[in-house]
Amino acid sequence: MTYPIRPIDAAEWPAYSDVLNEAFGWTPHPTQNERFKAGTEFDRTLAAFDGDTIAGVTGICTFTMAVPGGTLPVAGVTAVSVLPSHRRRGILSSLMKRQLNDIHERGESVAALYASESGIYGRFGYGMAAGELRIRIEKPGGGFNRDTPQDPALRIRVVKPAGVRAELERFHASIVDRRPGRYARNAAFWDGVLADEEPDQQGSGSLRCILAEDANGVRGYALFRIKSRWGDDGIPDGTLNLNELEAGDPAAYAALWRDVLDRDLVRRTETSRPVDDPLLGLLLDPRQLRASWSDELWVRLVDVRSALSSRSYATAVDVVLEVEDELCPWNARRWRLTADASGAECKPTEEQPDATIPVATLASAYMGDTTMLAARADAGMIAEHRPGALRELVTAMAWTPKPWAGHVF
Ligand SMILES: CC(C)(COP(=O)(O)OP(=O)(O)OC[C@H]1O[C@@H](n2cnc3c(N)ncnc32)[C@H](O)[C@@H]1OP(=O)(O)O)[C@@H](O)C(=O)NCCC(=O)NCCS
Numbered sequence: 001m002t003y004p005i006r007p008i009d010a011a012e013w014p015a016y017s018d019v020l021n022e023a024f025g026w027t028p029h030p031t032q033n034e035r036f037k038a039g040t041e042f043d044r045t046l047a048a049f050d051g052d053t054i055a056g057v058t059g060i061c062t063f064t065m066a067v068p069g070g071t072l073p074v075a076g077v078t079a080v081s082v083l084p085s086h087r088r089r090g091i092l093s094s095l096m097k098r099q100l101n102d103i104h105e106r107g108e109s110v111a112a113l114y115a116s117e118s119g120i121y122g123r124f125g126y127g128m129a130a131g132e133l134r135i136r137i138e139k140p141g142g143g144f145n146r147d148t149p150q151d152p153a154l155r156i157r158v159v160k161p162a163g164v165r166a167e168l169e170r171f172h173a174s175i176v177d178r179r180p181g182r183y184a185r186n187a188a189f190w191d192g193v194l195a196d197e198e199p200d201q202q203g204s205g206s207l208r209c210i211l212a213e214d215a216n217g218v219r220g221y222a223l224f225r226i227k228s229r230w231g232d233d234g235i236p237d238g239t240l241n242l243n244e245l246e247a248g249d250p251a252a253y254a255a256l257w258r259d260v261l262d263r264d265l266v267r268r269t270e271t272s273r274p275v276d277d278p279l280l281g282l283l284l285d286p287r288q289l290r291a292s293w294s295d296e297l298w299v300r301l302v303d304v305r306s307a308l309s310s311r312s313y314a315t316a317v318d319v320v321l322e323v324e325d326e327l328c329p330w331n332a333r334r335w336r337l338t339a340d341a342s343g344a345e346c347k348p349t350e351e352q353p354d355a356t357i358p359v360a361t362l363a364s365a366y367m368g369d370t371t372m373l374a375a376r377a378d379a380g381m382i383a384e385h386r387p388g389a390l391r392e393l394v395t396a397m398a399w400t401p402k403p404w405a406g407h408v409f
Pocket of ligand 1: 086117
């Protein structure tokens, strides 16, 4: 059975969002629903129809994302859902195929997404491209090393988030290209970041903000909520949930973290951070940072040639890769990737390949975290025809800092 696919119009929004709510088991508050609608790019939605019923949906957020050495237009895949009554009939597969073709026609070379489960997207050529640490620091474990940078010109100012929206937007835009995976936020995204109705608070109180600034302006900010609580023994037992902490320099970064980790009546801080967060270097006793790892951003090379030519590389590299890609046949061929300090080029070739590599594995290293590429090479899951070629590729694709998008889209 086939399910015709097309974008929806605004009148079809309720049926579109219902598929999402049924698939995820969500009951959004009307204000959350309105925000979601306002952020929807209707011409980039796709819906699969079973007669008059929308049975599966997806959408795209169009944005610019940082990649190693620059920024790129990226298709941010979102809202992927299939009605529970229509699962496992190939609807997601046909939506993914159509969407990849649409992205290719539009000329975007990279797609990215957050996965609800990590087993879903590898089959569609997406690679696990960024990880994150979900961390908890209990007091008094948040002490810093004595040589932590300090700047007497810095002060921390407690502000209402909505009142400093313009400063937050400006500051975020100024640092967005410093870490691969970060993406430029439009007004709809900021509406979500600063949303503070009761359903957004999830029992943790209103959104709070501190700015680190000096006479020249903002040098960083933190957004968080505090779940205030006292134990039966009367001892303060608050939890600070840190949503975001961004700084433009190390002293501002340390000052913000100090404020967050040293709040009165707060027993613990919980948040998600990049795997190479500088906080690890500040802590006197890093073992106090209890962390679990999770995958974060997934990336798809929709156009291998353009994507590989559009990033920088850590070292010179010259490899011929036979790329395997069932869904995007224009990628499935031999490519010669050469890069040095003057730039990178990826062009078609008929030369003997140094390695045969699935497109998802190549994509996993695109943002600069080569953990999956190296692991798959070491696990014998990439055919290497010239000994040492994969090591060369891993070294060249690695990037500092490691990728992290930092906010679900
Ligand atoms: C995940 C979801 C979109 C899959 O849709 P679907 O139409 O059932 O998927 P398909 O029938 O096209 O399945 C394609 C393949 O993916 C596999 N697959 C589907 N969902 C999977 C999952 N959650 N984990 C692992 N494999 C999965 C199928 O088994 C199938 O494998 P096969 O080709 O080897 O037979 C759907 O189950 C859903 O809406 N889930 C809840 C919401 C959600 O998690 N969405 C993803 C948001 S990032």
